[in-house]
Amino acid sequence: MRDTQASKSRSLLYAAAAFLLLATCVSSQAKADVPTFTVGWSVYAGWNPYFYMQKSGILKKWADKYGIAIKVQRFDYAASLDAFVAKNIDACTMTNMEAFDLPAAAGVDSTAIIVGDYSNGNDAIIVRNGLTFDKLPGQKIMLVQKTVSEYLLERGMVLNGQQANLSKLKLINTSDSDIVAAFMNNKSNPVVVTWKPLVSQILADKSVHSIFDSSKIPGEILDLLVVRTEVLNRPDGSGQKFAKAVSGAWYETVAQLAAGQANAIKYSAGASGDSVESYKEQLKTTSLFATPKSAADFTTSPTIKQKMDLVRQFCFAHGLLGQGIKSADDVAIIYPDGSIQGKKDRVRLRFNATYMQAAQQGKL
Amino acid sequence: MVSGVSAPVKVANETGTVVAMPSPAATSIHVDGVSMCYPLAKKKQRTVLENISLEIEDGEFVVLLGETGCGKSTLLRMILGQERPTSGKVYVSGKAVERVDARSGYVPQKYSLFPDRTVLDNLTMGPETSKYHILGRLMPGFRSFRKQVRKEAMRQLEHMGLRPTDAGKYPHQLSGGMQQRVAIAQALMMKNRVLLMDEAFSALDPATRASLQRLLKTVWNESKPTIVFVTHNTAEALYLGTRLIVLARSSHEDHCGSKVALDMKLPGNEAGMSLKKNGQEFLDLVDYVERFSRGNRHDDQALDESAVDGEEEAV
Amino acid sequence: MAAFSPFDIVDIQARPNRLVAQALSCLLFLICIGLYMQTSINRHKENPEDRVTPNATQLANGIHASVFEPAEEDDYIPADDASKWERFKHSMIVKDTVSSGRRFLISLALLIPAVVLALHIGLFPWFGAGFLRFVLFFDKIVALSLLPILFIVFGIDEWSKIALIVIGVAPTMILDVTQMVKAVPQEQIVKAFTLDANNFDVAYRVVFRQVLPQVINSLRLNLKPMMLFLFAGEMIAASDGLAYRIAIMRRHMGMDVILPYVLWVAFLLFAIDLSLRLLNRRMHPWFQA
Structure with missing residues (x-):
């Protein structure tokens, strides 16, 4: 009696398992029909809205409109770039500098389809004891080397007439996860270069102050959404649909954020575990291109070429383009007007304003 | 205790040798009412030795005999200073024993040599450390002293029947018997009057064992040190000793510790007793002694076993 | 066959x-x-410019750059006619190896007092009572999580990295050596005392000599954890060192330099391990297995 019952329940189990297997097969079959794209993002004031965009259903609405599926995945910044270069994700948020020196320099042809914001004070150089730029040489400077932090430091030195002393800076490469503790606890380390919200944590100590921040170099540190060009140019046109869907969703999200909608701000703040106040404070120093028009205008202006030139020369001078690259021109950039910075046969990074303009014209 | 005292007289008559009881004045080792208890779980304790008193004269070769677990090794370790009695006191050379020191030499069954030193270094270690401690080795006189000690060590080595070529070998390159020879030599280098040996030959094969027994006998005959030799082998005990002490417990209860069951003088001449020489007399003696080591309990099986044991190992 | x-x-x-x-x-x-x-x-x-898996030419360039080019942050600029040796002396791999090696060797030297402490814990009952339980507890602490405290106590320079290695490896080492010391047969210690040895003779000339080959073997097993902690420290805050270079190169996927560095580190560890093994065999011919 017991045996038959047991075997009965076991066969029931098998049936259920088989059914489940079948169901997953069918559903994955159904999914496979819809082109799926993955967007990687990392924690930063200008990118946190991606979290809200997904949570609120805005992204799904736009994806459905174009008949595709879009997944959003949060990464550590470095890991998101690795995943993008390794072609594990289709699109990724990154700064203009990383877009140039990582995927582009590594030969992965990339296209920036959204210029989301520029850092307008998010990155800062903080000193103790009232140090000034002319006293920085010889001091220990903590920062994450080869990132926008080092770029900001160099620009600060140059703009303050200290270009000749650049080689005398003593840089200490410090992981961003420990940089606050390392700076606050060691009075012997007088200078730190980092970004928000770490800047806000450090500045809470009244004995230190910022001597330079990214608001002095507006438009040089850009935050982009970059898509692999081969994805964008897929023959079935799904890449185009993806770009349009993401752009549409992005500007709907940003509009809500700019209008100060409570949920938009709350979820964007929650994406990085920040309080609403802290996030609002970060937004103040983030110059968000809230409308597609402002973004498109900036992307098509001559200014962006000047700014990018500064960045690419910095990258080349610091060997960020790798051993094989002998000139900054080896990694060329093409702008919306068709002009090319660098060698024509080596275009690797493309600024594409098409989708921002389409959003501006309401054609998405 | 009563039987222990009366026994030697009787046996001495049997073997035809009359020996006087030791006089307290000449004692080398004095064990004074010693007991040993180990705590067990739940507030119980196990008594190993119960109120043991012994006087061992200078120059005696005492063999401590008993079954496994009777506490004969514990008694030896107390004389050595490695264990402290629960009650009572032990005196060696007139002074109370508190901890292990150089008053007694020691030859254990295993790990008797330092594996990281050559045979020669094992021999010289005693005199060297006793004269020059760890930092004293840097003093100027050390080198010439060492030379002298080495010469003496080589002499001792040859005396123990080892070849000079063995001096540079490490213990693991020697056989078990050779190792014990070196261990005895090492203890003798210290020239102390008391030598404690804990089952020193028990791990050896019979032939090697016999030759070591002869060696030990010779050594004792030469300089007459006080030796306390622990063994469970009756034949060995009869061959080596001048005095035989048997430890046994009267019951297996935890609270009941071992006592001296038999304390008798042996002829202790240069040859020692053996089956070959003493024949039936030897066998009778073995039988007699083993009755005491079983605590006078007449357990047939145990009797058979030990009788066979004794015959096999008899030299 | x-x-x-x-x-x-x-x-x-x-x-x-x-x-x-x-x-x-x-x-x-x-x-x-x-x-x-x-x-x-x-x-x-x-993608002809792929960097994730550099090809032979890229690797050759990377090796050449690490072995014959000065580090980017250095002031040294090789003269055009500088000899290969001259260039090698100022190359980044030499610079990084020297600074990582120094940290490694200092930590190694700091393990000596740890071993001596372990000897005392295993041998002297009072030391055992005082230290053993604390070391047992401390051994379970994940050293990396103490980093902010290390920064406060040791600063972010050399000493915090060295402290990280020592705190990470020493407790394990101490427990290991304590076990070895306790495993030395009691007979040996008693025997030494009967040979008129004093406490320090027994500790250093009997027990320590006997466990030394095992200590060296234990050290050999700990080489990799040591390197791991060194790397963690250098990746968190440093201005030179093997792991610093790897961290920097990772930022722009310089696998052409990272791969030779990784192999170089593996080779160094192998070489240290081998030399310790040979040293052990030479110094302790009596030690078996």
């Missing part, structure tokens, strides 16, 4: 031909190299 049957693979008593066995031991290496080359070629077909 009889013909090879597939069942020989699971035969404990099989006696493979020496040449075949040698060849077999190289097989996995060859497979690894082959797989790497395959991946590299495929990726380069797709």
